[in-house]
Amino acid sequence: MDVLKNDEIRQAVRQRYGRVAESGGASCGCGPTCCGTPTASAETLSQGLGYTADDVSTVPEGANMGLGCGNPQAIAALRTGEVVLDLGSGGGFDCFLAARRVGETGQVIGVDMTPEMISKARANAEKGGYRNVEFRLGEIENLPIADGAVDVIISNCVINLSPDKPRVFAEANRALKPGGRLAISDVVAFAELPEEVKRDMALYTGCMAGASLVSEVEAMLEASGFTDIRVAPKDESKSSTLKYS
Secondary structure, three states, X not given: OOOOOHHHHHHHHHHHHHHHXXXXXXXXXXXXXXXXXXXXXXXXXXXXXXXXXXXXHHOOOOOOOOOOOOOOHHHHOOOOOOEEEEEOOOOOHXXXXXXXXXXXXXXXXXXXXXXXXXXXXXXHHHHHOOOOEEEEEXXXXXXXXXXXXXXXXXXXXXXXXXXXXXXXHHHHHHHEEEEEEEEEEEEOEOOOOOHHHHOOHHHHHOOXXXXXXXXXXXXXXXXXXXXXXXXEEEOOOOEEEEEEO
């Protein structure tokens, strides 16, 4: 993004989501409540995005903060024994759900750049007794993951927050094993955003100003080496489900 320096954006995002982690609420983050005061619980909001009642009731209390904009679990097709990486793992909600699907022989790694979120997620993992889940502090543009280490990458309403999305997709491709796949839910733009919107840091950290056009997302993925790219916009929510391999 030309109008704001990358480090300024990362710092603003880190500060905002640090406050979210400390408050435990979604009213100042992304997700269905990013534009106002939440009118429903995080559990209700998540079920509206495609998670089941069982999903939201089986994770540790506080793991689901209602920050998502979709359900990457629905398209990831996780299998027993796989290694899963969650970009922007927050309180660990999607990681804990993934852990159930990959089983004891699988592994789930959550990466988040906000120390408060990492501390919260680790506490949740300890509380829930998750032995196949770990959380690492790091930027999704510079993943603390070895080359070809994971089978599946998931993410929920996070990549739009990055000021360097091509780098995110390149890093994701690097971390995936040959034949691996990337399944994310995120906010995309259906028209070019006005410059005043792009310059608004509050709108950026609220998952609006950083959204890319669908055509731009496809081009970035292709440039990063992904194939079989499928993007399925959801007009009613202005979010999009994306799957790549």
